[in-house]
Amino acid sequence: MDKVPTICPYCGCGCGLYLHVEEGNIIGVSPIRHHPVNKGTLCVKGWNSFEFIQHPERLKYPLIKENDTFRKASWDEAIKYVANQLTDIKKKYSPDSIGVMSSAKCTNEENYLMMKFARAVIGTNNIDHCARLCHSSTVGGLAVAFGSGAMTNSINEIADAKVLFVIGSNTTEQHPMIGMHMLDAVDKGATLIVADPRRTQISEFAQIHLRQKCGTDVVLLNSMMNVIINEGLVDIPFIKRRTENFDAFERVVKKYPPEIAAKITGVPAQDIKKAARIYATEKRAMLFYSMGITQHITGVDNVRSCANLCMLTAHIGQPMTGLNPLRGQNNVQGACDMGALPDVYSGYQEVSEPSSRRKFERTWRRKLPSKPGLTLTEMFDSVLKGQMKAMYIMGENPVISDPDSSHVTEALKKLEFLVVQDIFMSDTAEFADVVLPAVSFAEKDGTFTNTERRVQKIRKAIRPMYGSMPDWRIISEISKEMGYDMGYRATHEIMEEIALLTPLYRGILHHRLDDNFGLQWPCSDPDNPGTPFLHRKKFAKGLGTFIPVDYIPPAENISKKFPFVLTTGRMYFHYHTGTMCRRTSTLEREYPECYAEINPEDADSLGIKHNSMIKVSSRRGTITVRAYVTDKVSKGTIFIPFHYKEEAVNLLTNPAVDPSAKIPEYKVCAVRIESV
Amino acid sequence: MGSIYMESLILAKSNLSYWLRQLRKEMALIGPLKGENNDIVFKTVENIHEIILDCPALIPSPKEFIFPQKEDMFRFSKDKVENLRNDKKRLIFGVRSCDISAIILFDRFYGEKFVDDYYMSRRNNTVFISIGCNNPDPTCFCIGLGSGPFLSLGFDIQFSDLGDRYLVEIGSTNGMDIVKKFIHLFSQPKKSDYDDQYEAMLSSQARFEKRINLENARQKILFEKVDDSFWEGVAKRCFECGGCVYECPLCTCFNVIDRKYSETEGIRIREWDTCMFRGFTKMAGNIWPADKKVMRTKRWYFHKLIYYPEQFGKFGCVGCGRCTITCPGRIDMATIAYRLKVGENERKAD
Amino acid sequence: MKERLTDLYLPSKAKVIDVVDMTSDVKLFKVMPEKTFKYKPGQFLMVSLWGEGEVPISIASTYGVREEIELCIKRVGPVTSAIHSLKSGDDIGIRGPFGNGFSVNRAKNRDILFVGGGIGIAPLRSLINEVLKNKKDFKKIELVYGSRTPSDILFMDDINLWQKKGVNVILTVDRKDRGWRGNAGIVTEHIGKSRVSFKNAHAFVCGPQVMINAVMRDLSSRGTPEGNIIMTLEAHMKCGVGKCGHCYADGKYICTDGPVFSYKEIKQFNLNGV
Numbered sequence A: 001m002d003k004v005p006t007i008c009p010y011c012g013c014g015c016g017l018y019l020h021v022e023e024g025n026i027i028g029v030s031p032i033r034h035h036p037v038n039k040g041t042l043c044v045k046g047w048n049s050f051e052f053i054q055h056p057e058r059l060k061y062p063l064i065k066e067n068d069t070f071r072k073a074s075w076d077e078a079i080k081y082v083a084n085q086l087t088d089i090k091k092k093y094s095p096d097s098i099g100v101m102s103s104a105k106c107t108n109e110e111n112y113l114m115m116k117f118a119r120a121v122i123g124t125n126n127i128d129h130c131a132r133l134c135h136s137s138t139v140g141g142l143a144v145a146f147g148s149g150a151m152t153n154s155i156n157e158i159a160d161a162k163v164l165f166v167i168g169s170n171t172t173e174q175h176p177m178i179g180m181h182m183l184d185a186v187d188k189g190a191t192l193i194v195a196d197p198r199r200t201q202i203s204e205f206a207q208i209h210l211r212q213k214c215g216t217d218v219v220l221l222n223s224m225m226n227v228i229i230n231e232g233l234v235d236i237p238f239i240k241r242r243t244e245n246f247d248a249f250e251r252v253v254k255k256y257p258p259e260i261a262a263k264i265t266g267v268p269a270q271d272i273k274k275a276a277r278i279y280a281t282e283k284r285a286m287l288f289y290s291m292g293i294t295q296h297i298t299g300v301d302n303v304r305s306c307a308n309l310c311m312l313t314a315h316i317g318q319p320m321t322g323l324n325p326l327r328g329q330n331n332v333q334g335a336c337d338m339g340a341l342p343d344v345y346s347g348y349q350e351v352s353e354p355s356s357r358r359k360f361e362r363t364w365r366r367k368l369p370s371k372p373g374l375t376l377t378e379m380f381d382s383v384l385k386g387q388m389k390a391m392y393i394m395g396e397n398p399v400i401s402d403p404d405s406s407h408v409t410e411a412l413k414k415l416e417f418l419v420v421q422d423i424f425m426s427d428t429a430e431f432a433d434v435v436l437p438a439v440s441f442a443e444k445d446g447t448f449t450n451t452e453r454r455v456q457k458i459r460k461a462i463r464p465m466y467g468s469m470p471d472w473r474i475i476s477e478i479s480k481e482m483g484y485d486m487g488y489r490a491t492h493e494i495m496e497e498i499a500l501l502t503p504l505y506r507g508i509l510h511h512r513l514d515d516n517f518g519l520q521w522p523c524s525d526p527d528n529p530g531t532p533f534l535h536r537k538k539f540a541k542g543l544g545t546f547i548p549v550d551y552i553p554p555a556e557n558i559s560k561k562f563p564f565v566l567t568t569g570r571m572y573f574h575y576h577t578g579t580m581c582r583r584t585s586t587l588e589r590e591y592p593e594c595y596a597e598i599n600p601e602d603a604d605s606l607g608i609k610h611n612s613m614i615k616v617s618s619r620r621g622t623i624t625v626r627a628y629v630t631d632k633v634s635k636g637t638i639f640i641p642f643h644y645k646e647e648a649v650n651l652l653t654n655p656a657v658d659p660s661a662k663i664p665e666y667k668v669c670a671v672r673i674e675s676v
Numbered sequence B: 001m002g003s004i005y006m007e008s009l010i011l012a013k014s015n016l017s018y019w020l021r022q023l024r025k026e027m028a029l030i031g032p033l034k035g036e037n038n039d040i041v042f043k044t045v046e047n048i049h050e051i052i053l054d055c056p057a058l059i060p061s062p063k064e065f066i067f068p069q070k071e072d073m074f075r076f077s078k079d080k081v082e083n084l085r086n087d088k089k090r091l092i093f094g095v096r097s098c099d100i101s102a103i104i105l106f107d108r109f110y111g112e113k114f115v116d117d118y119y120m121s122r123r124n125n126t127v128f129i130s131i132g133c134n135n136p137d138p139t140c141f142c143i144g145l146g147s148g149p150f151l152s153l154g155f156d157i158q159f160s161d162l163g164d165r166y167l168v169e170i171g172s173t174n175g176m177d178i179v180k181k182f183i184h185l186f187s188q189p190k191k192s193d194y195d196d197q198y199e200a201m202l203s204s205q206a207r208f209e210k211r212i213n214l215e216n217a218r219q220k221i222l223f224e225k226v227d228d229s230f231w232e233g234v235a236k237r238c239f240e241c242g243g244c245v246y247e248c249p250l251c252t253c254f255n256v257i258d259r260k261y262s263e264t265e266g267i268r269i270r271e272w273d274t275c276m277f278r279g280f281t282k283m284a285g286n287i288w289p290a291d292k293k294v295m296r297t298k299r300w301y302f303h304k305l306i307y308y309p310e311q312f313g314k315f316g317c318v319g320c321g322r323c324t325i326t327c328p329g330r331i332d333m334a335t336i337a338y339r340l341k342v343g344e345n346e347r348k349a350d
Numbered sequence C: 001m002k003e004r005l006t007d008l009y010l011p012s013k014a015k016v017i018d019v020v021d022m023t024s025d026v027k028l029f030k031v032m033p034e035k036t037f038k039y040k041p042g043q044f045l046m047v048s049l050w051g052e053g054e055v056p057i058s059i060a061s062t063y064g065v066r067e068e069i070e071l072c073i074k075r076v077g078p079v080t081s082a083i084h085s086l087k088s089g090d091d092i093g094i095r096g097p098f099g100n101g102f103s104v105n106r107a108k109n110r111d112i113l114f115v116g117g118g119i120g121i122a123p124l125r126s127l128i129n130e131v132l133k134n135k136k137d138f139k140k141i142e143l144v145y146g147s148r149t150p151s152d153i154l155f156m157d158d159i160n161l162w163q164k165k166g167v168n169v170i171l172t173v174d175r176k177d178r179g180w181r182g183n184a185g186i187v188t189e190h191i192g193k194s195r196v197s198f199k200n201a202h203a204f205v206c207g208p209q210v211m212i213n214a215v216m217r218d219l220s221s222r223g224t225p226e227g228n229i230i231m232t233l234e235a236h237m238k239c240g241v242g243k244c245g246h247c248y249a250d251g252k253y254i255c256t257d258g259p260v261f262s263y264k265e266i267k268q269f270n271l272n273g274v
Ligand SMILES: Cc1cc2nc3c(=O)[nH]c(=O)nc-3n(C[C@H](O)[C@H](O)[C@H](O)COP(=O)(O)OP(=O)(O)OC[C@H]3O[C@@H](n4cnc5c(N)ncnc54)[C@H](O)[C@@H]3O)c2cc1C
Pocket: B282, B283, B284, B285, C044, C053, C054, C055, C056, C057, C058, C059, C071, C072, C073, C074, C075, C076, C077, C078, C079, C080, C081, C119, C122, C123, C233, C234, C235, C236, C237, C238, C259
């Protein structure tokens, strides 16, 4: 009986847990008592994270599709086949006719390798991952404002904050252990302000709950800043010393007095003022946001508004004071850090910047492309336009997770060649020409970076199940077959290379991560203890930049024909497309089928009973789900989680994207409801 | 388990490793070892000198050895069913008195009426050596329940740390079995040894930070009718993580799951389950008898505070303090019992 | 020290020897257990289908009548659907019998009223046949049985037989169809038609929870003593032997303390929130 310390594979909190191993069997988990994030607790997913690992439906051997059915293949054959196909397509068309999707579920080392593979072996910058769908607006928005798109503070600081302003984050359900720290803060007397259209669990602890209409966050935030400026609560020395472009910003904000904002957002002007005053006047104020801010066509604008608010009040650059985007997946922060993005290498070094490109070219001994590649959403468009011919998808399931799924499936069908690497037969894998069985977090070594930039080690607890192989090995094998021998013997060697090339990770090496629960980047050298909070004396980019933001309404408005706003999201018991949690009996039992939360008043007027079936249609499709009547959602709005392939809500969602971050608007689309 | 037995001996600390090393030849030895950073966890002991002798009640509770989080029950194929009941010999060293108090109740729960053979088989083949607590943790409150810090009966073997030696009290035939063969390592206790043990006990008792009387809480619920709004306030903070049940050495519930490996082969397993989940009581046809969180919160407290005493004459809590550590909502037994007593609705920031 | 342990959770084999379609979603399974056992009306078996799971099912047959056991199963979810796909000759696993079962001793020399709804007729059938074995011990015997539609009425052959043996049967349906001449409406609307003397009668009630609740209240208002109103409760069950905790409600395990309870007990223990 052994207990192997590792990191939870679900959300970005990055809780520490032990996997209990007996004779090669995983028989349980328990929380790490002194872990700075979870401190001896876990959420229900963490507690049940052992069950899917040894599920009999795990992919057991490589599969090659022949005459529309899969057949078993040896690793040798599969690797050769993939390598040959990719080489051929690269030759026949161009490197840019191939797209690569990396994964926020995989380790830093694997994401790094995947991006090296795309850039050095294939020769394209067409690499992206699901951060596009959750926090690309953060990465873009904060890069311009601060120079770094990550949580500025540590989770451990939350409990000692004085004001918590949570906007667009259902924290207790989506980042449960961060929610725990928030409740602790409230218990210690902190003021909690929640801005969320839904009545979430965390909102019940709020002194002020602002229920803005979906998609009006810019107005709400601008108007709070309007109050702050008008009432002279601005930190003028800070703005002078550390920021730029204040005047242009001020002009725009002036257009949003609370009385006007009240009309657009539906939040009483009084509440906006109150929230603004509390936030501006307290010293230790932390702002948190998540998908409610980012998943809009105005995602980047929303993020910028949050950044503006922090700079305006100087709530940044100190402990317990800052701007904190809560990243979703266990390693979405890491996947971004590693440059699994079309425009940057690891550590956000731009591909178009000759000096950084040269650095990578020299180490990798290959000429690298300079033009930024396509984003995930653009890749599918490119396939349909006939430009992209092949894709290599690692650990992602775009059929369920991407907006307007019929568009995605159409694209996948059109591809000449598709490789999918996953642990279960996903809906996306069904379309593949080759399916490669990878391993779960319990069967490999590596690192995850959680939402507070903490790089933590995951440890191999059991041997790879059946005939599966760790992702990093699969990538190196394909690469070798394509004539580029990466030559790593273990994951710590990959980390060494990452440290060499990535200033943010320079001091992060595996042997340093064993004690004290990892290191928080930036970590400038092998003696640096890491950085608990960012932008201390100056912003990462020097001066912080105010960016004026005007309100743009959601892409799709309600109409006579589609009179309801549909907003989508995750729910506590499930995770994303459900490949893991829906194979976990406790989690699956709790919410075995898709449902739609609908306000009692709306339900009454449509004659819909609790637990009865309803049909929800948008301009793009129709699904049938069970009605869950609750005042969690406000009148005129319905909420549907996106975990269910049987009733995939992304058949309905609007693929309209933010112009710069290309993040789709999952949070607002217009729908019609009928009872069946 | 085995039947009751009573004898006391002295074991010099310098003899402990030798004894454990000999025992390890016959059975798996599990004990408290260093985990990640300052953590201490139960693991198979590789190096006997690494055993940590003075540690608080560990997370998770040692119920994991007799009622594991996931247990294979039997394997089935077309024409054969193979029972996978575990009967490996094990010695679990270094559990705490509260854990033993819990196991005593477990033995009754799983052993009465229908005998749960998966539990009993593990239990019969496991010997627990508990160590009386000289240094209770800030979260411990066994003292108010008589379930610690030292026990006078019910254990297999209880150690009391007397500085350079242990007073070894043997409470079951299973316990005696592992002493008997090595009796030459032990000596007879003197009166002063018992005096020292008594002193250790007194000083331990003085160190408890939490004094919680669950009887007050029970009376309050039974006779003063606690308002539902109180329970609503508790339930509101629940994250539905299940941790309180998973961690609690006295929570017994499980789920049964079939796993198919092929059309004809598979395995039936059981797994810890918790009444904190709405699906725990769901019935066919979309009937969710406990859809409201407050019903489940109440159920947990009522079971432990009202029905356990009715059924077993003991509370369904031994005061180990694990739920205090593991509840993200801070609505653990100690906190709620305290709130019931003082009758305020919000948790004191302590 | 070794105690001999019995395999509490290991199902024993039974062979399906006949499957009868009863309605669109109910089938009657006749199964022959490898080892025969004694059972009482109102007791249930834990029925396993390898790889699919295990569910509690009441025994619909009466001990001593025939060797095989009859299970009347409604298709409502994954396990029951899988069971529905079985044919004669297939194997299933069974454990049991579990539960306290009905006791008719106290009803001797009195009127008996059976009230059933839907699939709830299954355990009642076992009991009715048991009672009819010693019919002279009881006074009036009546059955009020409600179904969704006329084609959902189960055990029509048995019902005819019972009528011949002197049981007064009142049938009712929620929704009539063309051929139906009988009663319509829920069972409580028709209990009044019964000729039993409510004040002394013993009532046995099985059916969906809402029906049970309504019937209990109705009978109680007609003066039937609460201790004489007997019903079976349903609960999510995983073990059947008082260990898994799923069926636990306010201090009682439905599987071992029940599933048969009187209205009095239900009130006393505050079971199922009545
Ligand atoms: C004492 C007793 C006797 C019963 N007798 C019969 C009978 O004679 N005929 C019949 O058709 N049905 C009977 N039932 C109900 C039957 O057990 C459920 O319909 C069945 O468990 C549903 O399983 P499922 O997997 O098909 O459905 P699902 O809805 O998927 O159920 C999933 C799981 O939930 C549990 N569960 C769901 N509903 C129930 C329930 N009502 N009772 C217990 N567990 C449940 C089961 O463990 C099941 O595996 C009885 C139930 C009890 C408690």
